[in-house]
Amino acid sequence: MERLVVWLEEVGIEDVPIVGGKNASLGEMMKALSPKGINIPEGFVVTANAYRYFIKYNNLQEKIKETLKGLNVNDVDDLHRRGEKVRELIRSGSFPDDLKELIVKYYKELSKKFDTEAVDVAVRSSATAEDLPNASFAGQQETYLNVRGVDNLLNSIKKCFASLFTDRAISYRESFGFDHFKVALAVGVQKMVRSDLASSGVGFSLDTESGFKDVVLVTGSYGLGEMVVRGAVTPDEWLVFKPTLKEGYKAIIEKKLGDKKQKMVYGETEKEPVKIVPVPLSDRERFCLTDDEVLTLSRWICEIEDYYSEKNGRWTPMDVEWAKDGELNKLYIVQARPETVHSRKDYSKIVVYRITEPPEMRKKKVLVTGIAVGKKIAEGKVKILMSVEEADRFEKGDILVTDMTDPDWEPIMKKAAAIVTNRGGRTCHAAIVARELGVPAVVGTENATEVLKEGQQVTVSCAEGAVGYVYDGHVDYEVKEVDLRELPKPKTPIMFNVATPENAFDLSFLPNDGVGLAREEFIINNYIGIHPNALIKIDEIREKDGKLFEEIERRTKGYKDKKQFYVDKLAFGIARIAAAFYPKPVIVRFSDFKSNEYANLLGGKYFEPKEENPMLGWRGAARYYSPEFKEAFGLECLAIKKVREEIGLKNVTVMVPFCRTPEEGEKVLKVMEEYGLKKGEDGLQVYVMCEIPSNVILFKEFSEFFDGFSIGSNDLTQLTLGVDRDSALVSHIYDERNEAVKWMVGRAIEEGKKYKRKVGICGQAPSDHPDFAQFLVEKGIDTISINPDSILDVIRAVYEIEKKLGRG
CATH class of the missing domain: 3.20.20.60 (Phosphoenolpyruvate-binding domains)
Structure with a gap:
């Protein structure tokens, strides 16, 4: 494909090197999944060819090379100074007349589809490179929302081009010896979904914490989606169980109400296209989507996952961005990409702990003993709490030492690296909760709160049989993986x-x-x-x-x-x-x-x-x-x-x-x-x-x-x-x-x-x-x-x- 500008529906996955992964995915879904009822906003792509044409037309390649010559990426000030100069070179460039005419033509045609002279659009950048697959993760590609009018669109596209040379992206390529000009950038221009009047968010076709594949995780908040993507708000969350969802059940298995304190909405001026405003308390205290809307989104995410899994010949979990148009009361998928972190975990192995220090050495370090709960070993600083009212003193990774626990202690116990109690047996509250949390505990020591000292570094071992030990300082141990398949x-x-x-x-x-x-x-x-x-x-x-x-x-x-x-x-x-x-x-x-x-x-x-x-x-x-x-x-x-x-x-x-x-x-x-x-x-x-x-x-x-x-x-x-x-x-x-x-x-x-x-x-x-x-x-x-x-x-x-x- 040699074209400079193309409609989204014209591209597919095979066009990733020219239009970028996000745009290729959107085009693929428009062709394959829109007929099944999945709504995707219309738009076009300014291709990587256009980016290269722009760089060449403005004679920027040599100027950028000269600017970066002799760069020391470890000198943060030098990196920022040169990076800003490169970005300004690109932002100051001019579009070739034919490229500019094409962009304007496509923008006007898109506007005409919505009966307006200048439609509001989202302008999103996506790095592309056949020989550099990780390039798209190296820089922080920019997104510009609520862009209206030809001049604003052209400026936003140039700013996207410039974002290929963020400080981080420059440093990444320099450090690994990659040629800056083997990487290019495509820009997607999509009709804005009026989620500023409703809500938006992100969905995954697996549980992002564990990698469990049979759920859809949906998160959402009010206003434009950037607040959720950035992590600027605590969104609402839903978990939906795929197998029974596909059987027609209302398969929501978890709902969490987020605080949703702020939202991003349209601004009033061209200089301020978007702004952040507070969310009224009445809205914060209700979910930003109905259950039926969550189920609809979840079905769409399942269909997207199923489509790409079949196309790739392997399970392909997806990371999806969605938005609800408040004017049309309609849901849209605005981005979809493969999830690449949790889906690669290997769950065929588990971890086994074993003390390696000789018995005669570690015997001298024993401070207290009790009943071992679990099979793990943990190290940390002793924090002696005699009441839950002292919870604010406890930090994640501390060793909780106390007389005994009851259900009120559980929030503290969840932060503990290990738990040690004076009282209790193998079926006491502390023991049961420790097992559920997967942390080692030594219970029934009788005198741990007297013998152990506040702030003392200790090793808690439950890997030596029925007796649990608390050792002074560090004790050598090893952690081995066991292949469950064996x-x-x-x-x-x-x-x-x-x-x-x-x-x-x-x-x-x-x-x-x-x-x-x-x-x-x-x-x-x-x-x-x-x-x-x-x-x-x-x-x-x-x-x-x-x-x-x-x-x-x-x-x-x-x-x-x-x-x-x-x-x-x-x-x-x-x-x-x-x-x-x-x-x-x-x-x-x-x-x-x-x-x-x-x-x-x-x-x-x-x-x-x-x-x-x-x-x-x-x-x-x-x-x-x-x-x-x-x-x-x-x-x-x-x-x-x-x-x-x-x-x-x-x-x-x-x-x-x-x-x-x-x-x-x-x-x-x-x-x-x-x-x-x-x-x-x-x-x-x-x-x-x-x-x-x-x-x-x-x-x-x-x-x-x-x-x-x-x-x-x-x-x-x-x-x-x-x-x-x-x-x-x-x-x-x-x-x-x-x-x-x-x-x-x-x-x-x-x-x-x-x-x-x-x-x-x-x-x-x-x-x-x-x-x-x-x-x-x-x-x-x-x-x-x-x-x-x-x-x-x-x-x-x-x-x-x-x-x-x-x-x-």
């Missing part, structure tokens, strides 16, 4: 215990057979943080506690119906986990907060009793049918209903915790049915936790109401041995491998086979003790659900025993 594949399904939705996409890359336990309480605590009855009885809260009411209003902004806030947030948390492992089964356990934990939620103090022993009190099934909590439980049922029926994630099974008697189970099923969750309907299965001796003893009676059982070894050990699992005083007695506990577990598995009910395990035992996992396989367990950080040890242990038993 792991054996056991016959026994290995599932995960997952609580934190944020980790679900990452965990999905590990070998697994689904989720054996997804805990609602973590979602309620992290996503909602408000007691359900405070939302149900919001009018009472308004009357009795104005300050609390204001805080709830702040946290639920965008929701008039406070109960719907609870349903949506819980549903989104569950959906993210269910989507990560789809179509594998995901067993979601209804809430199992104890009364003291529920009391910690916002407004909880008004609705929770004070119990002497909450661990054995009003928890689990007993809550669900009680008049004081039934409606709150109903919100959980509605959340599950939304996940299964609206989002389409039918892989979700629900599970009832701490169900003391078969009669309780029957009552719970009746309440579920009242709220639209009927066992057996649309494939819904209902499991029960097997964590109380009565669940084992009355297995037959429980099996009349439930489809399956999941052994909770933590509570079953506690209640079989009569040991408070949170008490350090009797922790030496707490042992899942005690013969009494193993008898209970073995009996449950036998009863399951007898009464044709699936029996799995989701307790801590197989994660901590690979030999216990082997015992379960010997007994014929149906599934083993473990903490993800134990996957390597458990897979190998299970495979070994299966081989020994002749099942491998």
Whole structure:
């Protein structure tokens, strides 16, 4: 193609060297995808040929070479001075008459299509080079918005040409020995979408944090799109699940309201074509797109991804810019390019930590020991906090040292490199959260807050077995990658215990057979943080506690119906986990907060009793049918209903915790049915936790109401041995491998086979003790659900025993 100016619809991917990747992609989509209903603004391209013609006509090549001769790119002042001189040379150049006539001709024809003499356009630059594929990433190519009129257009095109010589681009090419004149620049001129009157943003056909490929991420804010692209505002965010979206479901699995404090709109003068203005509070507190618009954009992004993947013969995730025209009330795709960072990650390997320093050397450095949680090693500075009120002192990467934690500590724990506590066992709050966050923790040290010193550099190791160590200073260790493709594949399904939705996409890359336990309480605590009855009885809260009411209003902004806030947030948390492992089964356990934990939620103090022993009190099934909590439980049922029926994630099974008697189970099923969750309907299965001796003893009676059982070894050990699992005083007695506990577990598995009910395990035992996992396989367990950080040890242990038993 030798032409100087071409219409967008005339170009395709094969024209990248002449029109640039952005323009080639837009042209390709106009030809292939516009007929399918994807809207793309019309426009034309001033090609790389035109750029070279402009440089030659103005005799700029020699002038630029002379200006850059002897440049020292390490001298920032020299680089800037010469760069600015080069850019001014280009901006001062004149267009050849024939090129100028062509640009004006195309601009007038574009204007005529919209019944105006001078249409508003966006002018975007794109570097091109056949021999220099990374050139387009080297410089900061410019974009000019709301450009109107011939003179302004020509000036903007020259400024785009000049942007090929930003300081950064010059430095990049000089450093790598690339010829500045083997790179050229094309300029796209597109009809402006009046998103200044509506909204705009960016979409990706994968999750940009994890690389998870089955979601579309859409972000958006009010006004022109530059604010989102630059990161100048916190936009609204949506995650949409591709598989069920393509089946016709409303597949939004997450929504986050951004602050959207500012927006870019049209300016009033030619000197100020755009300006930044504040967004009214009423607009900030609502989403900038409707759910239907998000779903439309997501379908378009999927179609774009599918088209390029088929064309390239490989999966090609896409980075897309969109805009909504406020005059036409119409959505447009304004740019699309391949995503090149996260899509290249290798998820076939995981990391293993191992201490390499000799035992006699590291023994001298031991400061405190406790129970190891996880398998990792971390280094950092000690930060001793005795209260969550000290959170402002804690920085990301510090080692959190405290007495013990509860749900209020989770925001701090998320920033910690490691966690060390005086109190707690392997199933305490700190241990559970540390596992979910993937950070090492040493719990139950008894004296960490006394022995460790503020600011002290330490190494926390959980890579040496059941005992966790805190060492003074640095200890040598190595980190190795394990190729998951080389792991054996056991016959026994290995599932995960997952609580934190944020980790679900990452965990999905590990070998697994689904989720054996997804805990609602973590979602309620992290996503909602408000007691359900405070939302149900919001009018009472308004009357009795104005300050609390204001805080709830702040946290639920965008929701008039406070109960719907609870349903949506819980549903989104569950959906993210269910989507990560789809179509594998995901067993979601209804809430199992104890009364003291529920009391910690916002407004909880008004609705929770004070119990002497909450661990054995009003928890689990007993809550669900009680008049004081039934409606709150109903919100959980509605959340599950939304996940299964609206989002389409039918892989979700629900599970009832701490169900003391078969009669309780029957009552719970009746309440579920009242709220639209009927066992057996649309494939819904209902499991029960097997964590109380009565669940084992009355297995037959429980099996009349439930489809399956999941052994909770933590509570079953506690209640079989009569040991408070949170008490350090009797922790030496707490042992899942005690013969009494193993008898209970073995009996449950036998009863399951007898009464044709699936029996799995989701307790801590197989994660901590690979030999216990082997015992379960010997007994014929149906599934083993473990903490993800134990996957390597458990897979190998299970495979070994299966081989020994002749099942491998």
